[in-house]
Amino acid sequence: MLAELTGKPVYKYRAFELLVTLDLEIYRATRRLLVPANIELSQLHKILQQVFQWKDYHLHDWNVFDEKKHEPVARLVMTHEDLSYDDKAILEADHRLSEFLPKYKHIIYTYDMGDNWEHLIELVRVIDEHNEESPYLLEAVGQAPPEDVGGVGGYIDFRKIMQNPQHEDYEQMKQWAGYWHLDLYDWESRPKVIHIW
Numbered sequence: 522m523l524a525e526l527t528g529k530p531v532y533k534y535r536a537f538e539l540l541v542t543l544d545l546e547i548y549r550a551t552r553r554l555l556v557p558a559n560i561e562l563s564q565l566h567k568i569l570q571q572v573f574q575w576k577d578y579h580l581h582d583w584n585v586f587d588e589k590k591h592e593p594v595a596r597l598v599m600t601h602e603d604l605s606y607d608d609k610a611i612l613e614a615d616h617r618l619s620e621f622l623p624k625y626k627h628i629i630y631t632y633d634m635g636d637n638w639e640h641l642i643e644l645v646r647v648i649d650e651h652n653e654e655s656p657y658l659l660e661a662v663g664q665a666p667p668e669d670v671g672g673v674g675g676y677i678d679f680r681k682i683m684q685n686p687q688h689e690d691y692e693q694m695k696q697w698a699g700y701w702h703l704d705l706y707d708w709e710s711r712p713k714v715i716h717i718w
Contacts, residue, residue: 535559536651537622541630542641543573543665546673547680550663550705554715556656558619558647562597565618568656568715569630569640573665574706579633583613585621586629594625623647636672656715667701 535558543550552572556565562583570577583597597613604610621628622644630640666676682688683695683703 533650533652535619536648536655537618538645538648538659540643540645541569541572542643543638543663544641544673545663545666545676547677548663550665551660552658552662553645553660554656555648555651555659556618558622559617560656562613562616562618566613566630569632571715572658572661573632573640575632575638575665576668578668579635581630581632582610582634584629584631585625586627588626595621633668636666636670636675638666638672654714658713658715661705664703664705667698 537556537558539554539556541552541554550573552569554568554572556568560568566581567577569575580599580603582599582603583595585594585597586592587594596607596610597616598604598607598610599613601612604612626644628642630642632638632640666679670676670679679694679698680703682690683698685691
């Protein structure tokens with residue numbers, strides 16, 4: 522409202538446009554986002570959960586790679602207990618996206634270590650003086666799988682069943698999937714600002 526009254530932006534901050542890709546072999550589910558550069562990884566996790574319609578039932582981690590050296594730079598995990606499985610890992614708490622981007626070109630966010638959903642996060646551009654609200658969903662393409670479907674292979678099998686109402690397991694799978702649909706929700710008609718706090 523203040524911006525409308527004065528005709529000037531109320532604030533300016535550094536922002537990142539990100540392309541997040543979930544490769545499902547038969548297609549790629551992508552989300553293009555605008556986020557504050559200094560967003561905490563724990564907050565980015567909440568955003569990714571929303572835009573891919575995950576339910577936050579499982580563990581996640583972050584892997585940062587140095588493309589030039591072809592080696593991992595850092596692995597960030599959720600809890601102290603996670604550190605007992607990887608003595609080189611660090612806690613994600615209080616780490617911000619700007620610590621890793623744009624220095625490195627991409628990060629892999631893995632959700633659900635059983636199904637192993639690897640989301641490739643790529644930096645599209647840096648906006649030095651962004652003056653609009655974010656985080657913001659710029660574009661969504663392709664439906665993400667339902668929780669606990671069994672990874673990419675399980676999702677491919679599940680999807681084939683859901684595409685064939687004559688399949689003997691169709692009704693059972695439809696009931697199990699609940700409100701999940703083959704097609705991506707109509708993201709264009711929904712609010713694009715993502716509220717995480």
